[in-house]
Amino acid sequence: MELIPAPRAVEGPAGAAVPLGRGTTLWAGPGTDRTERWLRATLGAALGLPLRPGPRDARDGVRLLVDDALEPEGYRLDAAAGRGVEIRGGGPAGVFWGAQTLRQLLGPDAFRRAPVRPDAAPEVPGQVVEDAPRFAWRGLLLDVARHFMPKDGVLRYLDLMAAHKLNVLHLHLTDDQGWRIEIERYPGLTEVASWRARTKIGHRASPLWDDRPHGGHYTRDDIREIVAYAAERHISVVPEIDVPGHSQAAIAAYPELGNTDVVDTAALSVWDTWGVSANVLAPTDTTLRFYEGVLEEVLELFPADAAAFSRFVHIGGDECPKEQWAASPAAQSRIAELGLAGEDGLQAWFIGHFDAWLAARGRRLIGWDEILEGGLAPGAAVSSWRGYAGGAAAARAGHDVVMCPEQYVYLDHRQAPGEDEPVPIGFVRTLEDVYRFEPVPAGLTEQEARHVLGTQANIWTEVLEDAARVDYQAFPRLAAFAEVAWSRLPAPAERDFADFERRMTAHYRRLDALGVGYRPPTGPRPWQRRPGVLGRPIEGPPPIR
16 A cells, blocks of 8 residues: 555455446535546546446446545545445545545556556555544645746646645745735735846855846736635635735835835835845834735635635734834834834734734634734634744644644755755755654643644745746655645654655656656756755754744
């Protein structure tokens, strides 16, 4: 059995395999329509199977049904010659995850877009697979602000997520270096803030520049398409609109958003290098009304529906330099007016405003773990990125948390030591390191641990300029992360990494069929290297906080 993520239980193979062919029929019960469409469009296209509708009891047919006796995202796949293949899910999503397992059982050809062996007769081994996820939030962050990923690239990553049973796409849409979502009432955000004149190549200390303008944005219909495409795959899309830091691109388009009594914000442009810009939002009513207008359109484009995490909106809240606020008479006046505890209190007030604003509209705020500083409203959730401490503090305070500590799951960090790694950033985080990641902070009580919604891998793109670089940094480590997020693994030291590597041998063939430019186990291919481009490698093990 070479499934990734590893299922909870497998009986078999036992008995004859189930043959699939042009005469194989598909019966879909109520609530399984998305999986029915996906099977015909994806699996059917790959293997040349029409999968025409047929009766529930068709010999060697495929049957889909919801069975609420199972866990909501759990499934039971039962394949037996004569009876066919039956996928039961505790809910519609469970049926879909069972279909992903069926695809893996059919071999790498099932991951292509058209039949490469039209005369072959695919078979499903006779067996029973019972499975359900450990965590409800199994996420991937794509940073499309630093380097823009065109819409088709996002749709492709949604397919890759689905193949690995990941169910939350966190879209980092705004930052100092670019604004990527159309807001009708503020056209300057796409006319000005969505592109920069040039781009630093490599780490910010590098002397190299790409002098071509870089930019792009998603139209409102692009966003609707991304959200709908994700929903078809039982994936929630969580948008991130970063405030009050990481906002120079917005200030470049609308200078009144910045601290105009400290700097000439009209002279600012979209930032062309990396790091943390000192140009942050001014704590004014003008700024609040502007971002309320932005978020009104965001809520329309990312509607809250039956999906588990569709109510969440990420507002960033991290890495906000306070120097401009300290020097700003307007900011100091607001601190005094509100009786706040300095600039840190001002940031907490800023976050608290949007927390209440979102809650009043039936939505939930989530932000990076800095939002814990200064207090947090009861319904807000935390993305714990600086280590375990933020997640533990959030859970103990009764807040839901998503664990994404940079020491384990920042996939822009380098995968191996040595000069061949392209643009090496951060600590070495190998495939095995990711596989041995434990999302739940140590020392939490059982009640506190229930606040850990799940975990997320983050792909930041300062030095990932195109899809090939994103693929290289994401895979194969995203497959290991998917197993951590889905499977109920032993304690990190007890995990069978050798068995995972064995199963990856088969999974590499699936990734090949999908056209994923992963890092080979033996190191980068010649065209995956970036000789002469400066990175920022950090030696030794990362400090675990």
